[in-house]
Amino acid sequence: MTDSTDPTRDWRDTVFLPKTDFPMKAGLAQKEPAILDRWARIGIYDRLREQRAGRERFILHDGPPYANGDIHMGHAMNKVLKDIIARSQSLMGKDAPYVPGWDCHGLPIEWKIEEAYRAKKKSKDEVPAAEFRAECREYAAKWVGVQAAQFERLGIAGDWANPYLTMNYASEAAIAGELLKFAMSGQLYRGAKPVMWSPVEKTALAEAEVEYEDVTSTQIDVAFEITHAPNAPELVGAHAVIWTTTPWTIPVNQALAYGQEIEYVLLSVTADTVGVGAAGDKRVNEVLAKAGLPFHTNRISKFLVAKDLTTSFADRINAAAKALDFGDVGAPSLQEYVDPYSPFDESIKGTALAGAIARHPMHHLGGFFAKPRPFLAGDFVTTDAGTGLVHMAPDHGEDDFALCKANGIDPVFAVTDDGKYRDDWAWLGGQGSVINQKFTGPEGPICEGLRAAGALLSAAPFQHSYPHSWRSKARVIFRCTPQWFIPMDRPATGARTPGSAADELPGFAAAAGFGAIVNPATSDNAPTLRELALDAIERTRWVPGRAQNRIRSMVEGRPDWVISRQRAWGVPIPLYVNRKTGDYLRDEAVNARILAAFEAGGADAWFAADHQALLGPDHDLADYEVVNDILDVWFDSGSTHVFTVEARYGEGVRADLYVEGSDQHRGWFQSSLLESCGTRGRAPYDAVLTHGFALDGNGRKMSKSLGNVVDPLKIIGESGADILRLWVAQTDYFEDVRIGKEVLAGTGDTYRKLRNTFRYLLGALDGFTDAERVDVAEMPALERYILSELTRLDAELRAAAEAFEFNRYTRALADFANDDLSAFFFDIRKDSLYCDAADSPKRRAYRTVLDTLFHALVRYAAPVLAFTAEEVWQARFPSEDGSVHFLEWPELPALPGDLPLGTEWADLRRLREAVTEAIEPLRREKVVRSSLEAEVTLPELPLRADDLAELFITSTVHAGGDGIAIARSEHHKCGRCWRLLPEVAEDGALCHRCEEVVK
The missing domain is CATH 3.30.2320.20 (Class I aminoacyl-tRNA synthetases (RS))
Structure with a gap:
């Protein structure tokens, strides 16, 4: 009996089993640092720049995170997505540099230094400004280093040796230079408008520095006695009622607003005390009077409110009365006595209120409070809520400010920077803070004062969304302060022309040392900043497309850009203001000296400058006020394209892509857009990609207080960065995404299947050489079919990469590996691989296709699985100075036209x-x-x-x-x-x- 017919013979030694040292167990957490070290040793980033020199360039400009702590999941998600995009563009043969950057100025960093002071029972104001700024710089530099190492650990390829920092001297000089461009073109003015103000941090805030949270405030109805009504004399003696959820603005009320087309009615209210007798009437009246409710038994009180809001108004005042303690005489019934009192054909149209005057509830204090409160027509007044009448405090509201300014009423600056009323204010002077709920609550001094004046109709809790400082988490207020603004709707030509009367600062500002706003000469054909920005939005590619509508609506409705801050750490506004005219100096020679000083010594040079030397021989420092306000950090970050993209790649070059979270439509996307449009007339980017936020596994926002924070550094330490990278690529990141144990378990499963695919390819290709290769035309139908499917996949992946849709990209790659290869092609051909003769045409064809698959799949995977793809490539083609990331998109073999459909x-x-x-x-x-x-x-x-x-x-x-x-x-x-x-x-x-x- 021969061996070939021996049924007991073990033939395993004759079977061509796959052979590879590539392990099934990844061990990424241990392997990835060694791969990083090797990349650093061979200088992979710089070598790739050399290899791609002269190719079409793709610039993804990095949005700067704040350098103020360890990275969080939002950072990781953002940076990984950027890296995947840059690597995919490099794979497609482009030169795709990536320059990481950091935002080093502003409140987030300054606040951390102040926190350290507070922990030592020390005030920031006790520290010399230069020392404080130096501490901020040192703090930011520390965290730049920490975050850079953490980002590199994620496998982010970039110019880590030369990142951009907003606090670099050259950067600070560039930022100042951009601001001076706005100044020279007349796109800058100093004026007083209500801005978001943090009483805790004592500074103005940008909209992007504000977040909204649900709070409980105090809603109040306040009665203003009407003293004059030329078009409706019957109103004299009645009370106009306003409703507000900011009681602290009543001490700075200056007018009442009405809607001209709104129908108003007079409500008559009395207290019904039937059955309790005269003594009961007296007791009820005492309680009502003490509560400040201006209606009594046997006396009708009249209240002017919008007809459509009578029911909700009646509900509030009845609830207020029923909550009082009337002792044993019983509570009065008010509801049935709330009836329209209408001698004016049952209603009063808003136009009849023109020329009417009321008096402030605290008019007895004299001075400011004794001045008449005019009724003003406001197109913003509605009947959605309240009473249809709105009290006007021009210090604390945009509509208030605009309407009052148009009628010659100026703000009074009653609330100081820490949220207290100024010491000389007749009512509540030196008291506050206005964001303190006890101060503004039903039992606080504001309501008590109104109650004593007989003007408080109701005071009750009210739940609503309210702005808070992103950094301190404290409530913010609208507060009118002198600030520097970039106008949205003023055409600019660069001419230097005095402002028109309409642009004059009001008297209070002139008294404070502010002069006329300088307005540039205008032309009917000159576009405004808003028009330029809206046009640029139309010319930009937005991914996903709906993001365009979001930023357009924000730019259409945004107010002028307040660019000044009352802080210490940042780039100063380097201007000189003429003490007589209020005009800021515009002199190119002075600007050149300022920028040279910034280049040499950074922003600190302004605070330590010999300003007469900067002004030069043509100007006398005695004639000028030196501006020491700090620039809005969003202007800093909005200028990064200047000292990063243009400085490195040439003047006029703009980024191909910006990538950030959806909150940056009102942040970096917008500030960059406005800065570039104001100085260059166009956007600084060709395309913008918006991604969602990282939520916990249950879809909740991550919060330390909830204990649901998922730490990317912990995931890297336990599972490796490639798992996190794959999670990012797999998600539908155009929406908010979830991450938790279950989600990562699914990601791990996908990873294992892809890894096993590569392991099989490596084993099955053991010993493969070009001599074994077979032409496509000689291959069996199955091999040609798989090549056709690979060609289809190739087109799908390229389209997905060009669309920045890497969830689609990763899904297609994983599905092909699992369904087309592992479960189909590999499964069918394992018999041929194991058992056919080594030189059999079928086996050779199979291994030829496996080689093609290997070269394609390892490239496709490289942008996402940066470490694993390198490990796979080195397992087959070991080289000290080689890398999978030097490779370009695969060239697939041409297929014959007679392939089966x-x-x-x-x-x-x-x-x-x-x-x-x-x-x-x-x-x-x-x-x-x-x-x-x-x-x-x-x-x-x-x-x-x-x-x-x-x-x-x-x-x-x-x-x-x-x-x-x-x-x-x-x-x-x-x-x-x-x-x-x-x-x-x-x-x-x-x-x-x-x-x-x-x-």
Whole structure:
């Protein structure tokens, strides 16, 4: 008996099993640092720049995070997405540099230094400004280093040796230079408008520095007695009622606003004390009077409110009265006595209130409070809530300010920077803070004062959304202060022309040392900043497309840009203001000296400057006020394209892409847009990608207080950065995304399948050389079909990468690896790989396709799985100075035109699935142990029987019958390939193919 017929022979040594040292267990947390070290050793980033020199450039400009703490999941998600995009563009053959950057100025960093002072019972004001700024610089530099290392650990490829920092001297000089461009073109003015103000941090805030939280405030109804009404004299003696949720603004009220088209009615209210007698009436009146409710028994009080709001108003004042303690006399009933009192044909149109005057509830204090409070027509007054009448405090509201300014009423600056009323204020002087709920609550001094004046109709809790400082988490207020603004609607030509009367600062500002606003000469054809920005938005690609509507609506409605801050750490506004005219100096020679000083010594040079030397011989310092306000940090970050993109790649060059979270439509996207449009007339970017926020596994915002923060550094330490990178790529990041144990478990499963695909390819290609390669035209149909599917995948991945849709990209790649390869192609061809002769055409064709797949898939995976792709590449092509990231998009072999249609193969694959499903019951019942023991009968055979048996991985396939029939094969099992075939004489003997191979 020969070996080939010996049923007891073990043939495993003759089978070509895959061989590789590539481990199934990834161990990424341990391997990735070594890969990073190797990349640093070979200078991979700089070498890639050299290799791509002269190619089409793709610039993804990095939005600067604050350098003030360890990175969080939002940072990780953002940076990984940017890296995937940059690597994919590099893969497509472009020069895709990435320059990381940091925002080093402003409140987030300054606040951290102040916190350290407070912990030592020390005030920032006790520290010299230069020392304080130096501490801020040192703090920011520390965290730049920490965050840079953490970002690098994520596998982010970039110019880490030369990042951009807003606090670099050259950067600070560039920022100052951009501000001076606005000044020279007349796109800058100093004026007083209500801005978001933080009483805790004592500074103005940008809208992007504000977040909204639900709070409980105090809502009050306040009665203002009408003293004059030329168009409706019957109103004299009645009370106009206003409703507000900011009681602290009543001490600075200066007018009342009404809607001209609103219908108003007089409500008559009295207290019904029937059945309690005169003593009861007296007791009720005492309680009502003490409560400040201006209605009593046996006396009708009249209140002017909008007709559509009478019910809600009546509900509030009745609730207030019923809450009082009337002792044993019983509570009065007010509801049934709230009736329209209407001598004016049942209603009073708003136009009848023109010229009417009321008096402030605290008029008895004299001075400011004794001045008449005019009724002013306001188109913003509605009947959505309240009373249809709005009290006007021009210090504390945009509509208030505009309406009062148009009627000659100026702000009074009663509230100081820490939220208290100034010491000389007649009512509540020196008291506050106005954001303190006890101070503004129903029992606080404001309500008590109104109550004592008989003007408080109701005071109750009111829940609503309210702005808070992003940094201190404290409530903010609208506060009118002198600030520097960039106008949104003023055409600019750069001419220096005095402002018109309409642009004069009001008297209070002139008294404070502010002069006329300098307005540039205007032209009917000169576009405004708003117009330029809106035009640029239309010319920019927004991903996803809906983001365009969001930023357009924000720019359409935004007010002038307040660019000044009353802080210490940042770039100063380097201007000189003429003490007589209020005009700021515009002199190119002075500007050049200022910028040279900034280049040499940074922003600190302004505070330590010899200002007469900067002004030069043509100007006398005695004639000028030196501006020491700090620039809004959003102006800093909005200028980064100047000292990063243009400084490195040439004047006029703009970024191909900006990528940040959706909150940056009102932040960096917008500040960059406005800065560039104001100085260059266009956007600084060609495209903008917006992603959502990272939430916990339950879809909640991450919060330390909730204990649901998912730390990216912990994930990297336990599972590796590639798991985090794959999670980012798999998510639909255009929306908010979730991350938690269950989500990461799914990511890990996807990773393992991809890793096993690479492991199989490496093992199956062991020893492969070009000599083994087969032309496509000579390949079996299955190999050509897989190549056609690879070509389809290639086009899908390229389209997804160009659309920045990496969830689509990753899903297509994973599905191809799992469904087309592992579960189909590899499964079918493992018999040929293991058992065919090494030089058999089919096996050679298979290995040729595997080689093509390897080169394609490792490239496709590299942008996402940066570390694993490198590990895979080095496992097959070890090289000290080589890298998968030097490679470009794969060139796939050309396919002949006679390939079977994909629909034909789709039918075959469906048939294969049906056969597999039909075999499964026999496997469960242990009739067959594997599909190789099954014999299949089909109604008709779409391919040769042997080809179908290979496709199904079964013993044999026959035609006949009406459906799919499965039976256990009666043939014997080949001892080498384990197929049950007619030619095998007995179990363990060899089939014809295996006999030939082992000879």
